[in-house]
Amino acid sequence: MNEEPVRIGVFICHCGTNIGGFVDVPAVVEYAKTLPGVVFATNNLYTCAEDGLASIRDAIKEHRLNRVVVASCTPRTHAPLFQGVCEEAGLNKYLFTFVNLREHCSWVHMKEKEKATQKAKDLVRAGVARVRLLQPQEEARIDVEPKALVIGGGISGMVAALSIAQQGFPVYLVEKESEFGGFVRNLNNLYLGGKDAMETIKPLIDKVMANANIIKCLNSRLVSVEGFIGNYNIVIDANGKEIKDKVGVIVVATGAIEYIPEGLYGYDLYENVVTLTEFEILCKKKALPKINSIAFIQCVGSRGQDKSYCSRICCNVAIKNALNVVENYQDMLGLGTGEIVEKVPVEMKAPEEILERRRRRRGRRERGEEEEEAPSPTTGKIEVTIFNRDIMAYGVEHELNYNRSREKHVRYVRYTPENRPKVYKEGDKLVIDYWHDTLKMQRKMTVDMIVLSTPLVNNPDAKELSKMLKVPLGQDGFFLEAHVKLRPVDFATDGIFVCGTAKGPADITECVFQAQAAASRATIPLARGFVQTEALTARVNPTLCTGCGTCIEVCPYKAIQKNKDGVAEVIVAACKGCGCCGATCPEGAIDLSHYTDMQLIAEAKAALQEVIE
Amino acid sequence: MNSFEPQIIAFCCNWCSYAGADLAGVSRYQYPPNARIIRVMCSGRVEPQFILRAFELGADGVLVAGCHIGDCHYISGNEKCQEKVKITSELLELLGIDRRRLRLEWISASEGAKFAETMRSFTEELKQLGPSPFKEVK
Numbered sequence: 001m002n003e004e005p006v007r008i009g010v011f012i013c014h015c016g017t018n019i020g021g022f023v024d025v026p027a028v029v030e031y032a033k034t035l036p037g038v039v040f041a042t043n044n045l046y047t048c049a050e051d052g053l054a055s056i057r058d059a060i061k062e063h064r065l066n067r068v069v070v071a072s073c074t075p076r077t078h079a080p081l082f083q084g085v086c087e088e089a090g091l092n093k094y095l096f097t098f099v100n101l102r103e104h105c106s107w108v109h110m111k112e113k114e115k116a117t118q119k120a121k122d123l124v125r126a127g128v129a130r131v132r133l134l135q136p137q138e139e140a141r142i143d144v145e146p147k148a149l150v151i152g153g154g155i156s157g158m159v160a161a162l163s164i165a166q167q168g169f170p171v172y173l174v175e176k177e178s179e180f181g182g183f184v185r186n187l188n189n190l191y192l193g194g195k196d197a198m199e200t201i202k203p204l205i206d207k208v209m210a211n212a213n214i215i216k217c218l219n220s221r222l223v224s225v226e227g228f229i230g231n232y233n234i235v236i237d238a239n240g241k242e243i244k245d246k247v248g249v250i251v252v253a254t255g256a257i258e259y260i261p262e263g264l265y266g267y268d269l270y271e272n273v274v275t276l277t278e279f280e281i282l283c284k285k286k287a288l289p290k291i292n293s294i295a296f297i298q299c300v301g302s303r304g305q306d307k308s309y310c311s312r313i314c315c316n317v318a319i320k321n322a323l324n325v326v327e328n329y330q331d332m333l334g335l336g337t338g339e340i341v342e343k344v345p346v347e348m349k350a351p352e353e354i355l356e357r358r359r360r361r362r363g364r365r366e367r368g369e370e371e372e373e374a375p376s377p378t379t380g381k382i383e384v385t386i387f388n389r390d391i392m393a394y395g396v397e398h399e400l401n402y403n404r405s406r407e408k409h410v411r412y413v414r415y416t417p418e419n420r421p422k423v424y425k426e427g428d429k430l431v432i433d434y435w436h437d438t439l440k441m442q443r444k445m446t447v448d449m450i451v452l453s454t455p456l457v458n459n460p461d462a463k464e465l466s467k468m469l470k471v472p473l474g475q476d477g478f479f480l481e482a483h484v485k486l487r488p489v490d491f492a493t494d495g496i497f498v499c500g501t502a503k504g505p506a507d508i509t510e511c512v513f514q515a516q517a518a519a520s521r522a523t524i525p526l527a528r529g530f531v532q533t534e535a536l537t538a539r540v541n542p543t544l545c546t547g548c549g550t551c552i553e554v555c556p557y558k559a560i561q562k563n564k565d566g567v568a569e570v571i572v573a574a575c576k577g578c579g580c581c582g583a584t585c586p587e588g589a590i591d592l593s594h595y596t597d598m599q600l601i602a603e604a605k606a607a608l609q610e611v612i613e
Numbered sequence: 614m615n616s617f618e619p620q621i622i623a624f625c626c627n628w629c630s631y632a633g634a635d636l637a638g639v640s641r642y643q644y645p646p647n648a649r650i651i652r653v654m655c656s657g658r659v660e661p662q663f664i665l666r667a668f669e670l671g672a673d674g675v676l677v678a679g680c681h682i683g684d685c686h687y688i689s690g691n692e693k694c695q696e697k698v699k700i701t702s703e704l705l706e707l708l709g710i711d712r713r714r715l716r717l718e719w720i721s722a723s724e725g726a727k728f729a730e731t732m733r734s735f736t737e738e739l740k741q742l743g744p745s746p747f748k749e750v751k
Contacts, residue, residue, distance in 0.1 A: 074635045075652070076627075100650070103638030108729070109646045119646045126649060472688070492688050536654070554657075556688035578687035579658030583697065588662075595653060601666050604622050607649035608670045 006132050009040040009065040010124065011056055013047040013072030015102055020045075022106040024117040028071070031121045035128045036612050039063050047072050053085045060089035067131040071099035071124050092136035094535065094594055099127035122607055129606030133599045137535035142573045144230035144248040144525045149174065151222055151465065154182020155201065155508055156500025156515040157253035158208045163519035164251075165213035169526050172247065173208065174217045174236055176461075180205050182255050183501070188283040188332075190508060192323055192401060196284065217243070225250070225468050228559075228574040229495025230531050249495050249522040252479060253515065254465060256456035256501035259301045265452055266423040270430060271343040272449040273423065275300075276317055279451045282344065283324060283332045289343050290333065291448035293383040294325060295432055297421060302455035303389065304417060309476050311455030311505040315391050316398045318453050322384045322410045323401060329382055344449070385411040385445065387421050387434065414438060423450060456505040470558040471496055479503045489518040493557055494531070494574065497522050536577035536594045542567045544589035551581035551590055619673035619739035621648035621732075624663065626656040628686035629721045630678035636725030637732075644732035647739075648676065655679070657690025661701040664715060668705070671748050674714045674739045676731070681719040691719070709746055713738060 010032040014020030025043050032041040040063040044052040047070055059065055068091065070082045075098035083093035101120050109116035146169050150161040153175025161173040179185070187197040194200060208214055223235040223242075232250060236243040258277045261267045267275070272289060274282065276296075282288050296318045302311050324332070384405075391412060393402040406412070414437045415421055421434035432445045458477040466473045471491045474480035479498045482490040489497050499514035500506060506514065525531050538551075538560070545567040552560045552568065559574035560581060568581075568590070579592035591597060606612050625631040631652050637644070653659060656679025667675050677698055679691040695717065702712040716735055720728050 074631075074638075076632055076635060100635075103635040104650055105638075105646070107638035107641055108644055110641065110643060112646065115646045119649070122649055126651070554693055556685075556690065576687060578655035578690045579653065580655065580687065580690045580693050583658050583660040584693065592654070592658060595658060597660065597662065600651060600653065600663060603651050604649075604663065604667050604672075605670050607622060607651065608620055608667070608672055 004066065006037040006067050007039045007063060007065050008035075008037045008067040008069060008128055008131055009056070009059045009063060010035075010038055010042075010069045010071065010128065011047050011052070011059075012041070012043045012124070013052070013070070013101070014043060014045050015072060015106075016046065019072070019101050019106040022110050022113055022116050023101060023120045024113065027117055028120045028124060032069075032124050032128070035125060037067070037132050038128060040065060048078055048081060053081075056082065056085050057089045060086065060091055066091065066095060067134065068096045069099060069124065069127045069131050070096070071101045071120070071127065073102040074098075074100050074104075094137040095131070095134050097127045097131040097134065099123050125610075125612065126603045126607040129612045130599055130603040132612070133596070133602055134594065137593055139535045140533045140572060141530045142230050142533060143530050144528065145232075145246045146526045146529065147171070147245065147247040148249050148251065148522055148526065149222075149232070149234055149247045150251045150253055152182065152253035152255055152500070152502065153177070153180040153218070154253065154255045154500065154511075155184055155204070156255065156502070156511040156518075157182070157251070158204055159512050159515035160251045160253055160499055160519040160522075161214050162204070162208055162211060163516055164523055164526075165211045167519075167523050167527070168213070169523065170213050170215060172215045172217060172234070172236060172243075172245070174220045174222055174238075176219070176221050178219050180208060180216075180218070183257070184508070186277050186281055186284075188280040188324070189320075191397070192320055222465070222468065228571050229493075230525060230573065232495070248526050249497065250469065251518050251522055252465065252469070252471070252491075252496065252498045252502055253500045253518075254459045254462060254502045256458055256478075256505065257460070259307065259454040259457045261300050261452050261454050264300055264305070265297055265421070265450065266425070266430075267452060270423070270425055270450075272430060274344055274449070274451055276314060276321070276451055276453045278344075279321060280317075283321070286332050288329070288332045289449065291382060293385070293445075293447045294449045294451065295385040295387060295445065295447045296322060296451045296453060297423075297432075298386065298388040298391075298453045300452040300454045305420075307455050307457065307476060309455065309505070310392070311453075312392070312394075313505055313507045314453035314455065315388070315393055316401070316507065318386055318451070319391075319393060319398065319401050319405050319410075321451070322386060323405050323408065325382055325384055326405070326408045326410065383411070383447075384409075385413055385447070387413050387415055387432070389415060389417065456501055458502065462502065469493075469496055471498075476504075489514055489521055495525065531573060533572050534575060534577050536592065537572050537575040538570045538577070538579065538581050538590050538592055540568045540570055541589045541591070544587045545585075546587055546589075548586065550584050550586060554580045554584045556580065617740060617744060619647055619736060619744070620671060621674045621676060621735065621739065622667040622672045623648045623650045623676040623678060624653050624656070624659045625650050625720075626658075626679045626686070626691075627652055627654050629680035629684065630656070630718070630728070632722035633678070633720040633724045633728040636722065637728040638725075640725045642725055642729035644729040645736040647736045648732055655685065655687045655690035656694035657685075657687060657692075659694060659697065661697055661704065664698075664701050665704070665708075668710060668714070668745060668747050671745070673742075673745045673748060674716065674735060676716045676718065676735060678718045678720045678728075678731070681721055684721065711742055713742065714745060
């Protein structure tokens with residue numbers, strides 16, 4: 001250290017009577033004056049008031065202070081204010097220490113002034129011991145490449161990409177399928193009476209296709225990512241062609257797939273037992289079999305049956321489909337196409353789309369042949385029953401649909417998880433054997449078709465992607481945001497964002513919200529052009545480091561890597577300054593700036609003993 | 614022994630436990646003035662060395678306080694802290710220091726009452742235990 005000797009100023013606040021009433025402030029000031037390095041100490045009625053702030057500013061100049069201690073309230077609310085004053089007076093704001101005399105002393109020891117005063121002296125002494133060792137810190141700037149990468153070309157990915165592109169930044173939109181649209185491509189309609197789902201989202205796809213800022217990568221996948229916010233080096237396999245580029249931010253919008261209810265409710269045993277999405281495909285293809293009755297079973301594989309969570313959207317989708325059946329069954333039967341399906345087979349005879357989906361998911365091969373039978377459509381009313389644990393038709397539109405479905409005589413039968421309905425076959429009839437929880441009776445219902453409402457589950461690719469991007473997956477396999485309430489579309493790692501069903505079940509409206517939110521968050525560093533790094537980061541002493549890699553393992557932000565010499569190196573832009581690495585390093589080779597081992601131990605020592613070294 | 618006032622060093626993480634201590638103050642929960650809080654950004658920053666040094670320097674008890682598991686501002690620093698404290702308390706036992714002198718508590722920013730209660734019970738416990746054996750050597 002080749003700098004001038006420390007000249008510390010201590011400012012002790014009365015905070016009106018909040019501190020002054022319970023601590024002998026003048027005595028603490030007198031005590032502070034005796035501490036080594038302290039050249040100035042005073043008290044203020046309110047240090048945070050303009051005259052208090054001015055006293056700091058003036059004292060820094062007059063007494064050539066190069067360290068400042070303010071002993072008042074809590075740094076959590078007031079540190080930025082006092083640090084600002086230090087900066088105004090030309091002092092690096094990291095040469096400042098806060099001592100908490102109000103929340104941690106006067107307010108909690110209101111009946112023992114003598115002991116509180118002693119504690120206040122100890123705290124000030126510890127603060128002085130700490131401030132002596134502080135070093136100026138700088139927040140570095142890192143340039144941001146003004147380009148983005150959006151992974152996944154479903155609704156969320158398209159909205160996010162479009163939103164970023166419309167703000168003027170080039171975006172790579174990477175989709176593994178041959179067309180954009182994602183999960184919605186499976187669906188029949190998105191709302192009641194609405195047109196075909198693909199028709200609904202076509203304007204969005206058109207806008208994406210027409211936007212010159214979006215670099216469309218179909219049949220593509222992300223091969224590798226390296227780097228940190230502002231500087232991600234990406235490699236995309238774009239339909240066989242390799243693209244290498246640098247982007248500043250990444251948005252994950254990889255979506256979800258439907259849970260396959262293997263072994264549940266005869267799904268892999270009986271004909272005419274399909275999942276909700278398969279049912280949508282049948283409706284969309286106008287390939288429903290002829291039926292007189294249909295039952296939906298809700299919460300299949302979710303809410304504790306296999307997955308713990310509620311998939312949220314299935315109640316609404318089941319209600320929508322129940323109404324579709326009641327109101328538009330004839331339209332979905334395939335009249336006029338000459339392709340009426342007698343029965344939806346278990347596996348072998350399924351319509352092409354279902355077969356294809358099942359093959360993809362399960363890796364099984366297609367066997368068998370299509371069986372055709374003469375069309376013989378039914379004409380009567382179809383009985384629709386929804387077996388549910390409880391219907392959660394949240395929001396305005398869905399609750400109205402629910403009411404409407406009741407008016408149309410859709411039956412709702414409640415079951416409990418202890419008494420789930422059983423599905424079996426009697427002759428060639430599907431039977432649902434269930435405990436009627438309201439009637440308290442065991443009952444049987446014969447139905448022609450059963451639709452199982454299964455939850456959304458994360459894309460199987462998510463695991464690999466989470467490793468590549470070094471972002472976490474939650475307990476249920478979905479991507480985990482930085483904070484469930486306050487940072488819902490951010491990852492803890494700066495520069496990477498998440499939206500849509502990749503982070504949990506959501507309907508399309510919510511996916512659009514999230515995508516717009518993620519795009520808006522992602523464009524902040526792009527528009528700014530640089531990021532300010534944390535000043536408080538881990539620092540590696542390369543001569544002590546043995547390259548054991550323990551720090552790399554414990555770092556929650558993957559902000560440490562090994563450099564070409566085999567020793568640990570902190571990626572300053574990614575480091576958040578928690579200090580876990582420093583606490584773990586077996587060689588003591590890592591320290592956290594501003595919270596160094598030396599500073600913390602000196603503070604502890606001064607808190608315990610009367611001497612400051 | 615009754616007049617013995619234990620000295621406690623409390624390492625509190627900035628985001629939860631330090632804020633919990635702030636809330637105890639704002640709520641005017643009274644507790645014994647035996648602890649000196651040292652602010653760290655994350656409980657995961659607390660090295661075993663800090664704890665051992667604190668005892669060496671005359672602390673009768675050390676409290677490490679962080680966010681509840683799952684709430685860590687730095688994702689998982691508190692989990693690492695938990696492991697370190699566990700190992701350190703075994704080490705303390707080997708050194709002849711009662712492991713009750715080292716406490717780990719999860720105190721959130723909303724748990725001012727818990728902070729105050731922790732201070733009361735820890736101070737009481739340390740009074741029962743008497744001065745740290747290291748202190749007597751000094």
